[in-house]
Amino acid sequence: MTTIIDHSVELAKAGANVSTRWQALWFVARRYPLGAIGAGIIIIFTLTALFAGWITPYDPTATNARASLAVPSSAHWLGADFMGRDILSRIIGGAQISLAVGIGATVLGLSVGIPVGLASGYYGGWIDLIVQRFIDIMQSLPLLVTALVMAASLGPSLRNTIIAIAIPLVPSIARMVRSNTLALKEMPFVEAARAIGINETWIAARHVLPNTLAPLIVLATAQFGSAILVEGVAVVPGPRRAGALSVLGPHAVGNRRPNTSAPRRGW
Numbered sequence: 001m002t003t004i005i006d007h008s009v010e011l012a013k014a015g016a017n018v019s020t021r022w023q024a025l026w027f028v029a030r031r032y033p034l035g036a037i038g039a040g041i042i043i044i045f046t047l048t049a050l051f052a053g054w055i056t057p058y059d060p061t062a063t064n065a066r067a068s069l070a071v072p073s074s075a076h077w078l079g080a081d082f083m084g085r086d087i088l089s090r091i092i093g094g095a096q097i098s099l100a101v102g103i104g105a106t107v108l109g110l111s112v113g114i115p116v117g118l119a120s121g122y123y124g125g126w127i128d129l130i131v132q133r134f135i136d137i138m139q140s141l142p143l144l145v146t147a148l149v150m151a152a153s154l155g156p157s158l159r160n161t162i163i164a165i166a167i168p169l170v171p172s173i174a175r176m177v178r179s180n181t182l183a184l185k186e187m188p189f190v191e192a193a194r195a196i197g198i199n200e201t202w203i204a205a206r207h208v209l210p211n212t213l214a215p216l217i218v219l220a221t222a223q224f225g226s227a228i229l230v231e232g233v234a235v236v237p238g239p240r241r242a243g244a245l246s247v248l249g250p251h252a253v254g255n256r257r258p259n260t261s262a263p264r265r266g267w
Helices: 007-013 021-031 033-050 087-123 125-139 143-154 158-184 188-195 200-235 243-247
Strands: none
Touching: 021 033, 033 087, 087 125, 087 158, 087 200, 125 158, 143 158, 143 200, 158 200, 188 200
């Protein structure tokens, strides 16, 4: 029995009929629904951070003794903390710092780690030896501990916090770029470029580096989240930190238990 294939249907499934950018976007969203959902979450988070000043119902730093430890209600959707500050407003306002720290630390880590890993893997020799031993020392320390030590050494500010979080991200970036460079520099297209007399630095930057971007994008995405988590623990100073709300625990909302530490009268 012969199966008749409708080529127009198959071409439509492959996206051949897409003619505008909106159609292309809708085609990709239907083909990769999970990726589209993730992109939507990121877009919502970014827009919330950018327009935090216009959408927060209260001033994130304003205190209100009457609303201290208020439970979630129509006035305070997520409740209030022990100082009467609206939790929802603090989360939205703190998203600006979280986004700035995440993007800044990731970009700075990539800016340092990519050239270090590329030089280590492509040139080898004593450069690779020195770089890798230094990276071994850095990777022996946990990310959070290293970031806290760097933040304490540099001082409390947003710029120093970005630097403190970016430095521990460099070793993993450099290692990934190096491992890919070691494999790519032996490929035939690199040998062909050398044969026609192209400069070694140009070969590394123009032909080797672009082929390392696929795994690097995945790593940068993961490190972006790690940077925000580290920022949320104890690094960024100030009252508008969104991540720091996670460490408030039972003292954040609705904790009106009696003081059990007060002395009791015995009978």
